[in-house]
Amino acid sequence: MLTKNLSRLVLLLAAAGTCTMAAGQQRSAPPPGPGLKLINERCAFCHTTAQVLRVRKTPEAWRTTVRLMVDRGAELSPSEEKVMINYLNTHFGVRKGKQR
Numbered sequence: 001m002l003t004k005n006l007s008r009l010v011l012l013l014a015a016a017g018t019c020t021m022a023a024g025q026q027r028s029a030p031p032p033g034p035g036l037k038l039i040n041e042r043c044a045f046c047h048t049t050a051q052v053l054r055v056r057k058t059p060e061a062w063r064t065t066v067r068l069m070v071d072r073g074a075e076l077s078p079s080e081e082k083v084m085i086n087y088l089n090t091h092f093g094v095r096k097g098k099q100r
Contacts, residue, residue, distance in 0.1 A: 030049065030053050030091065031091050033087055034083050034087070035083050035084050035086060035087020035088065035090075035091075036049075036087060038076070038080055038083060038084045038087075039052055039053070039084060039087070039088075042074050042075060042076055042080075042084075043069070043074065046074075053091075053092055055092070056092055056093065056094040057088070057092070057093065057094065058093065058094060058095070059085075059089045059093055062085050062088040062089055062092075062093065063085050066081055066084055066085050066088070067081070
């Protein structure tokens with residue numbers, strides 16, 4: 001009886017772990033907006049949208065990154081830079097010291 005209950009528990013935990021891993025692998029679509037449109041239009045020549053949006057940065061780091069990409073040839077007007085940086089900070093920003 002104990003062995004049967006342990007077997008059920010192991011199967012239940014294994015199933016729960018599989019569901020949890022599968023749920024963790026699903027990614028929701030990025031929030032819509034003009035910043036996302038710019039990322040899709042201007043960054044996708046060199047990066048996938050997923051590459052851009054999987055990182056989290058401080059506002060200063062996003063500003064530096066976008067500026068660096070412009071210096072490397074990304075075509076963004078100053079107003080488009082502001083839109084993109086605002087979008088990245090709002091949806092993919094972190095407080096100082098928590099960057100990944």
